[in-house]
Amino acid sequence: MSELVSIRNLSFSYGSTVALENIDLSVLEGTTLGLIGPNGGGKSTLMKLMLGLLEPDAGEIRIGGLTPRKAVRRGDLIGYLPQRPHTPKNFPASVRQVVRMGLSGRAGLLHSPTTDDFAFVESLLTRVGLGDLADRPIGELSGGQLQRVYIARALAPRPKLLLLDEPTVGIDRGGQQRFIEFIQQLKVELGLTLVFVSHDLRAVTAIADRIACLSGTLHYHDVPDHLPAELVYRMFACDLEAMGIKGGHVCTHGAAETLVPIGVGSRVAS
Numbered sequence: 168m169s170e171l172v173s174i175r176n177l178s179f180s181y182g183s184t185v186a187l188e189n190i191d192l193s194v195l196e197g198t199t200l201g202l203i204g205p206n207g208g209g210k211s212t213l214m215k216l217m218l219g220l221l222e223p224d225a226g227e228i229r230i231g232g233l234t235p236r237k238a239v240r241r242g243d244l245i246g247y248l249p250q251r252p253h254t255p256k257n258f259p260a261s262v263r264q265v266v267r268m269g270l271s272g273r274a275g276l277l278h279s280p281t282t283d284d285f286a287f288v289e290s291l292l293t294r295v296g297l298g299d300l301a302d303r304p305i306g307e308l309s310g311g312q313l314q315r316v317y318i319a320r321a322l323a324p325r326p327k328l329l330l331l332d333e334p335t336v337g338i339d340r341g342g343q344q345r346f347i348e349f350i351q352q353l354k355v356e357l358g359l360t361l362v363f364v365s366h367d368l369r370a371v372t373a374i375a376d377r378i379a380c381l382s383g384t385l386h387y388h389d390v391p392d393h394l395p396a397e398l399v400y401r402m403f404a405c406d407l408e409a410m411g412i413k414g415g416h417v418c419t420h421g422a423a424e425t426l427v428p429i430g431v432g433s434r435v436a437s
């Protein structure tokens with residue numbers, strides 16, 4: 168598997184507030200990276216850097232070998248599902264029209280969407296379970312249905328990488344489970360690579376091949392099964408076992424703030 172996202176020695180500050188320091192991360196093609204961390208840990212900042220909305224102070228990010236800005240401009244590399252997509256009430260567009268808007272990135276490459284692109288949108292509408300609602304004004308949809316519209320829109324240009332920012336916020340437990348199954352299925356069907364930011368440890372550990380834990384620096388980058396229970400307890404004040412999550416060994420480091428940041432492929436020692 169080749170590396171689709173490569174982050175090397177990345178640092179970023181907002182003025183005097185250091186948000187990210189010396190981050191090394193990689194995401195292999197066809198895998199899912201779950202990004203976790205406490206509030207203010209730098210997850211959103213990393214997303215913004217990956218989308219080219221912020222520029223690193225030091226280090227670099229490459230997506231498919233390109234800088235994030237170039238990767239976004241290419242149109243068919245990165246899809247993004249924002250945390251709470253804004254839908255103006257009475258927005259005068261149908262579900263199909265909103266999903267087709269996602270083709271504009273790809274159209275930038277090809278000048279105008281092809282019949283093939285439109286056919287792909289139709290197949291996406293079916294895949295996300297909105298085939299019967301394609302002509303419905305989006306103002307009439309439920310929150311869960313709207314979320315599917317925006318996933319389909321993000322996938323319309325056929326990106327290799329889909330960035331999901333807290334996609335299960337505001338969804339009930341059953342809905343979260345269905346969403347996880349749904350996104351896993353889409354990933355397999357479309358051959359996607361996913362980066363999934365979430366506070367929902369259950370969702371992240373269920374979906375991710377690897378977990379990255381950020382709190383200014385990188386505290387963990389490895390498979391979910393080795394996630395140290397102690398690290399989770401200190402960072403999130405919650406108990407892996409009580410949550411029914413299969414966690415790893417107990418971490419012997421001190422408080423989260425004093426944990427030693429780790430490098431790519433390694434994990435906090437037991």
Ligand SMILES: Nc1ncnc2c1ncn2[C@@H]1O[C@H](COP(=O)(O)OP(=O)(O)OP(=O)(O)O)[C@@H](O)[C@H]1O
Pocket residue numbers: 181184185186204205206207208209210211212213
């Ligand atoms: N626009 C901004 N200006 C100044 N500081 C900022 C700005 N955005 C974020 N920060 C700071 O950068 C740090 C990282 O914030 P970031 O939003 O990336 O964390 P996060 O992990 O996404 O948090 P949360 O889980 O609460 O969404 C925090 O200290 C935050 O206060």
